[in-house]
Amino acid sequence: MSSYASLLKAFSERADGVVANGKPLVGVFGEGVPVPLITAMGGVVVDVKAPPLADAVDGPIEPVVSKVTEPFLDPFAARFLHRFAAGAFDSFAALIFVRDDVAGLAAYQYASELRRQGQLPMKGPRLHLWNMLHTKSTAAEVFNQAERVRLARELEQSLGAPFDTDALNAAIMSEAARHKIVGNLPSGGQEAFIARNAGRWLTAEAHSAFLTDLSFHTAQGPKIALTGTACDTPVLHAVCEAHGQIIADVQDYGRSAPFIHNAESMLTDLAGDALSMRAAPPDRFTRALHSATEDADLVVVSVDENDDAFGWEVPALKRATEDRGACFVNLGFRPFRPDAAWCTVASALISEALA
Numbered sequence: 001m002s003s004y005a006s007l008l009k010a011f012s013e014r015a016d017g018v019v020a021n022g023k024p025l026v027g028v029f030g031e032g033v034p035v036p037l038i039t040a041m042g043g044v045v046v047d048v049k050a051p052p053l054a055d056a057v058d059g060p061i062e063p064v065v066s067k068v069t070e071p072f073l074d075p076f077a078a079r080f081l082h083r084f085a086a087g088a089f090d091s092f093a094a095l096i097f098v099r100d101d102v103a104g105l106a107a108y109q110y111a112s113e114l115r116r117q118g119q120l121p122m123k124g125p126r127l128h129l130w131n132m133l134h135t136k137s138t139a140a141e142v143f144n145q146a147e148r149v150r151l152a153r154e155l156e157q158s159l160g161a162p163f164d165t166d167a168l169n170a171a172i173m174s175e176a177a178r179h180k181i182v183g184n185l186p187s188g189g190q191e192a193f194i195a196r197n198a199g200r201w202l203t204a205e206a207h208s209a210f211l212t213d214l215s216f217h218t219a220q221g222p223k224i225a226l227t228g229t230a231c232d233t234p235v236l237h238a239v240c241e242a243h244g245q246i247i248a249d250v251q252d253y254g255r256s257a258p259f260i261h262n263a264e265s266m267l268t269d270l271a272g273d274a275l276s277m278r279a280a281p282p283d284r285f286t287r288a289l290h291s292a293t294e295d296a297d298l299v300v301v302s303v304d305e306n307d308d309a310f311g312w313e314v315p316a317l318k319r320a321t322e323d324r325g326a327c328f329v330n331l332g333f334r335p336f337r338p339d340a341a342w343c344t345v346a347s348a349l350i351s352e353a354l355a
Contacts, residue, residue, distance in 0.1 A: 003210040004191065007198040014052045015088065018201050020044050024159050027089055029080065029107055030098025031252055032270050033130050036171035036260060037152065038096075039204075042161040047200035048095060049103065050232035050253070051079040056337045060086035064119050068110065074103035074306040075336035076230070081110055085120055092125040094158040096151070099131040100278040102308055103230075128154045134271050135280035144267045168263045174204040179259050181211045187254075188224070188246025192216050193234035197253055219245035222354055225296035226251055227289065227317065228334070229303045229310055235338050236302060239346050243298075243354055250275055250292045251302075277309045289313060290320050298354060302331040302346075329353040 001009070010017060018025065026038050027048035038045050051059060062085035069078050080103075089095060097108035108129050114120045115127075131147050133140040152163045178199065186192045195214060199207035221244035226236050230252035240246055249255065258273040260266050273279065274288035293299045299321045303310050314330060321328040331346050338346075 003213055004195065007195050007202075007207075007210050010198040010201045011194045012053045014050055014201050015046050015048050016052050018044065018046050020091075024093035025091060026155070026158070027092050027095040027125065028098075029095065030101030030104035030130075031257070032098055032100065032132055032134075032273065032276060033096055034148065034151070034260075034266055034270060035257075036168055036175050036266065037148070037163075038155060039171040039174070040164060040167035041152070041155045042159050043093065043155065044203065046092070048080060048089065048092075049076050049101070049230075050197075050200070051076075051083060053233070055079060055083070059083065060088075062086055064114065065110075068114070068119075072306070073110075074106055075304070076103035076232075077107040077110070080107045081114075084111055085114070087124070090124045094126045094128060094154065096128045096130050099129055100134070100276065102306060105129075126154065126158050132267075132271060133280070134273060134276045134278050136268075136272065140271065141268070144271055148267055165263060168266075171204075172260050172263060172266070174208075175260060178204040178208045179257070181208050183256060185211070186216050186218065186246075187248050188219055188237055188241060189216055190234040190237045190241075193237050193249075193254070197232070221245055222297040223247045223295060224298045224300060225249075225293040226254060226300050226302070227293060227310070228301050229307050231302070231334065233337070235343065236300070236334075236346075239343050240300060240350060242347060243350050247296060248292050250289065286313060286316065289317060293317070293321065294324070296321075296326060298327040298329065298350070300329055300331060300350065302334040304336065305333045327353045 023042060023044045025046050026043035027046050029049045035045050060082050062082050065081045065085050097104040099105055112127055115122055132144050156162055182196055185196050195211060219241050224240045224244045224246045225248040226246060228251050232253045237246060255275055258269050260269045274284045279285040301314055318328045329349050331349060335342055
């Protein structure tokens with residue numbers, strides 16, 4: 001199997017295709033978890049927010065979940081809960097949910113409550129809520145350090161391995177090597193999107209090895225920046241690259257993870273992620289968003305129906321984009337799995353904006 005075929009397989013099968021090789025699996029739902037800490041303590045990190053691509057067609061529908069999940073529940077959370085109830089994560093040692101992720105918080109709350117009420121058995125992974133303050137202050141640093149200790153204690157109980165500084169430094173070095181290779185990938189393109197995100201279901205070493213010998217087609221035309229809420233498929237890349245070249249994708253699953261320099265700075269590096277939607281003060285995110293899109297000829301906004309944060313940025317981003325003479329298009333609500341009809345409408349709006 002070629003390197004790209006291996007990456008495509010990992011991207012398509014996602015958590016269902018992860019090979020643990022005897023190591024305990026630790027699921028992560030959301031951005032900003034200290035991944036090297038999990039690796040250092042013997043766990044295999046697996047993204048559980050994005051369901052396998054086949055899930056859209058033949059994913060489980062569990063009555064116990066259907067009875068309690070309101071129609072407005074975030075689709076990422078809903079699909080996770082159905083898979084959780086169906087036993088997709090029974091072999092996992094732990095599941096870590098990010099407090100700042102709207103879908104992640106809901107998934108944690110529903111999963112915990114279903115277990116507490118006896119609607120689901122207590123067997124399976126331990127559930128842990130990761131909380132981090134994305135700001136810089138002494139109080140925030142103390143809080144984040146306390147959360148790291150709490151997470152390490154949870155992992156020690158789940159994985160049966162104590163914290164080890166040398167192992168943490170080795171894990172950080174592996175992630176740094178991957179970060180460098182991933183950073184050389186094009187911002188746009190369906191294949192680059194798949195290759196980048198396949199790492200969510202591969203070890204840093206395996207991902208880096210697969211990426212080493214790949215090359216990608218370079219698109220031409222107007223420079224396009226993608227903004228909005230999390231999109232775990234390259235559907236927007238497919239739509240936009242019929243009109244130009246994507247030079248920035250700052251949505252979750254599009255943007256790069258923060259670079260962790262060493263064990264001492266791990267929490268500071270994660271907390272300093274200005275493109276976290278919960279960055280504080282809020283204008284940190286606004287400045288980072290405008291900076292990431294300032295070279296684009298066209299800025300595209302696309303959010304899901306559960307957005308409770310990015311929409312507030314749209315008026316100022318539109319004004320700043322148009323003030324510098326660039327184009328701006330708001331595609332409105334994006335379905336969880338956009339169909340051909342939605343893509344056709346989106347393409348027409350982009351074409352009109354660039355005309």
